[in-house]
Amino acid sequence: MLTTRTDLHGVSGADSRADHRTGHRAPHRVTPCRSRARVTSRRRVADDTWWIELDSPEIAAASQPGQFVMFGLGLEEPGVFLLPRPFSVAWRSEDGRVGLLLRVFGEGTRRLARLEPGDEALLLGPLGRPFRVAPGRPIECVAGGVGLAPFIFLTAEATAASNSAAGPSAGASVRLLYGERSERLLFDSDLLHELTGVTPELFTEDGSAGRRGFVTAGIEDGSEALLLACGPTPMLHAVVRLAAERGRELQVSVEEHMACGIGTCQGCVVPGADGSWIKSCVEGPVFDATELTWPI
């Protein structure tokens, strides 16, 4: 019924977003798919943290790293009203499964974490602008907490691409820095390696695993790699500051409350560099750091 137009959002970074005639940003147009998706598996991967796979071939096929889905229960559930919640597409399989990394924060995630294999959910996606990485460009991913999600997808795709390319530089081009407060929140490292083929550099604030301290400590000095960051706001601020100091190019995935996910409600705005409000669901969630206003 609905066709997905993956061609509209290239990984080339070439999609022009400023409408120069009016001087106003044209939103990133994707045609999302509404998908009644069955949960195929759910496993606990850390404290209060779940890895959920759903069967949604359309969304799996069309998704790119950095994009997200609105994940909810639809309107049929008796006695339940739940707005869908935004989740990064964290993985996809060739046979049409989509993987989501879900941590319980409040009521909504508590309810969604209860979905069991066989249960039906409603997905809308893929949504938003993905990370934009020029082919061959080395990247350094900075993940805080469940900000890991889009990088599972991204590193898995990069590994797959470099495996198929089988060039000599394969494997060297992606670094993954991953920080958590404590070991008990760390994503199951076996599963992570199985999904991505990558071994992350770990950081915990309390030193219970990996290096002690913030994940930002792992950002390489003097590197020219493209920085990609996703995580809690204080972490993003730190990365933005560091990138500015070192003149590094940075794309960040931001989080804001959302209702529609498709650009109609204007609920998800973040402050643009020019002082205007920008809808993060269609113009983000991935922004060049310079597109936004950051606290100093």
Add this chain to the structure above:
Amino acid sequence: MLTTRTDLHGVSGADSRADHRTGHRAPHRVTPCRSRARVTSRRRVADDTWWIELDSPEIAAASQPGQFVMFGLGLEEPGVFLLPRPFSVAWRSEDGRVGLLLRVFGEGTRRLARLEPGDEALLLGPLGRPFRVAPGRPIECVAGGVGLAPFIFLTAEATAASNSAAGPSAGASVRLLYGERSERLLFDSDLLHELTGVTPELFTEDGSAGRRGFVTAGIEDGSEALLLACGPTPMLHAVVRLAAERGRELQVSVEEHMACGIGTCQGCVVPGADGSWIKSCVEGPVFDATELTWPI
């Protein structure tokens, strides 16, 4: 913590309800128990109809046939608000289980029917005035639809009593007439016999099982047995009319929307014979037919 005072509601019919000093009815006082009860089993017994057993020793011990429980999910369920719904106690086991017969009507029963073994529910009970049967008095139970529920309990107790008494008249004193619209709604007859030791006389409106027609057709002519009825309002009206015509003594269990179940909200009123509104949760749900106003 809470003690149940079963002694307050005898099966003797002797509990006096009219306070003659003030001329006002004193409510039937029971001390209900709030019980976080785990579902121990659930089975489908007819179309949209479930037999649910919950582990609630206090309520099992204190209940009498005709009493009910408020059955809900409590306040903890994420994203769900559900007022508890009234259900007749349909059975109890010596090891503390309570059996409920649940048919899906609307949102609330749809949600409750989803409870699976292991899930927790919240029960408040036993509540209300039970059937009042003098020992040895023959009874004729008229059940329509899930109005069968209290009679499962009542006949099971009667069978147990007469088995332990083992007198010659045992078994002859309880008749159970049970009507449904159609066979597919009939309670699983093996389970029914297993629970009660009684084989009901069946009626279906479409003749798909038992005798064709309304259950009221089975009420015996010229019998002196105490009539007990529970079922949809049109059925109750028919029984009331018939009992009046034949001068039969009749107790009916009525259904009205309830919020609290314990007499505080005044939500559950039914029209009393004197024109006043009577709270069916504390003065009922079982009434002598003569206590209420009926349409002619």
Add this chain to the structure above:
Amino acid sequence: MTDLTQSLFGVEFHSPVLLASGTCGYGPEYADLIPLDRIGGLVTKAVSVEPRVGNPPHRVAETPGGMINAIGLENVGLERFIAEKLPWLKENLTRAHAFVNVVGYTSDDFAAVVAGLDGEEGFLGYEINVSCPNVKGGTMFGTDEIALAELVKQLRAETQRPLVVKLTPNVADVGVFARICEENGADGLSAINTFPGMLIDVERRRTVIGNRTGGVSGPAILPMGVYSTWRARAACNLPIMGIGGIRNGNDAMQYILAGACLVQVGTASFVDPDAAICVHEGIASYLEDHGLPTLTELVGALENEGISGLPS
């Protein structure tokens, strides 16, 4: 140990949680289920001069996230309330305080209830219900500035006891009515009563509620209740009892931060009779978790109070 005690209305409330009017009868039924003296008290079902029979069934039904009721203020009337209900409150409440919820068709009706009760024992003060949507004229006083001012003035003249006015959210600005209460001598406010609503059984093409319309309560109205509390707080200095949709400590803390010093639990008690106790414990845990010794400093303590909230 945290201490939830507050001095209000001339007495000590050792807990900020009360049972809301119309949801706890006159007390005894809940006393069987929860230790009433562990909470701050209760507000009785409405009392009018004459007994009222109330509305025909159905009187209650569920709505999305809440419920609708149209009891019609059925009550035993002043005389029997004094004879049959007050003695129980007097004998059975020790630390918990009772407010009597008062209704009337005319201001003289209200005044007669207050005058008739004022010499009795067993209760602390009055909650004046000018906000019941389920009877003809039930919200008349609550939506008419002049009538409300006159009513409060008249009742003030009848009693020295705490006089709390229960506001309806069904006005353009609750703040205006809060101020009127303060100016005319009220001691406190309750915010809020239910919202007028209607539920239709589309199969029968009839309203579900016998009275056709009813009042909507429960979690569905929580954000409206918090808002009304905040408005009332901004408009006057009276102590406020926050009401509407409270199920747990988090909900209650929203009201307290918005400006309520006490909260009332209504519909939630139907879902779980322990609700008020859980609310009390939830508030206590909040204080403990945040290392706060007393509740008072949290009342109205919103951090972004006064921030303009306009975009740069």
Add this chain to the structure above:
Amino acid sequence: MTDLTQSLFGVEFHSPVLLASGTCGYGPEYADLIPLDRIGGLVTKAVSVEPRVGNPPHRVAETPGGMINAIGLENVGLERFIAEKLPWLKENLTRAHAFVNVVGYTSDDFAAVVAGLDGEEGFLGYEINVSCPNVKGGTMFGTDEIALAELVKQLRAETQRPLVVKLTPNVADVGVFARICEENGADGLSAINTFPGMLIDVERRRTVIGNRTGGVSGPAILPMGVYSTWRARAACNLPIMGIGGIRNGNDAMQYILAGACLVQVGTASFVDPDAAICVHEGIASYLEDHGLPTLTELVGALENEGISGLPS
């Protein structure tokens, strides 16, 4: 086959279901998801004379059984609406009709939008938003009888197109405002907009919503919307668009039986973009199941309308 067609506002509505203002942008996003021409139409996001930047985040959050929003009427302004948004509506809607939701700080603001749009193509009429709780003065016209009368009169003079006024439930009696609209020349009513509400993050002790207060929508307000529709219907003869919490055919039928001839779906579309289609199909099934050929006879067809509802 049932036919849901109704003649209203001088045109045919082949479906009684529209997308509500503020929840469907200016159309294109939903056109990617649902066949817009299968429903009756949509109401655009509010349009003001000048562009508005709107409120700071957070602008939306969930509440029990609903949501709260304070977008602040962010919109591109009249000029860009005509240049960038209207052409899409004109080109892409065939059977579906569009209403433009209009806001302003002053009555002249409103009038300027209407005057500026009136000669354009691509829409049927106006929905005058006098009921937005999320901007200063947003409900001013909706809660002031005289101001509303003047506004409607002034706008009536500007246009021959359908002029629908969107009411706020935030008044003592919606019926009074419905009648004022009728008397001053409005062609229809929309009932209702959101309820003012507040949500507090008790950990941060801040309001969740950047604007502090917001408007509550969703299933939570369904019974209030049905009630307001019923009141408005009793007070005047204007066609009514019923709005508030509609998720399915049953909800919509409640509004229709209460007196609405059209319904609007807002928040539910966020939960499922197919919501409006499901509502349409639910209404069609209702007619089929009950053997009713047309919808018109069901509008306001409550069986217990006029029954006193008082106990014997």
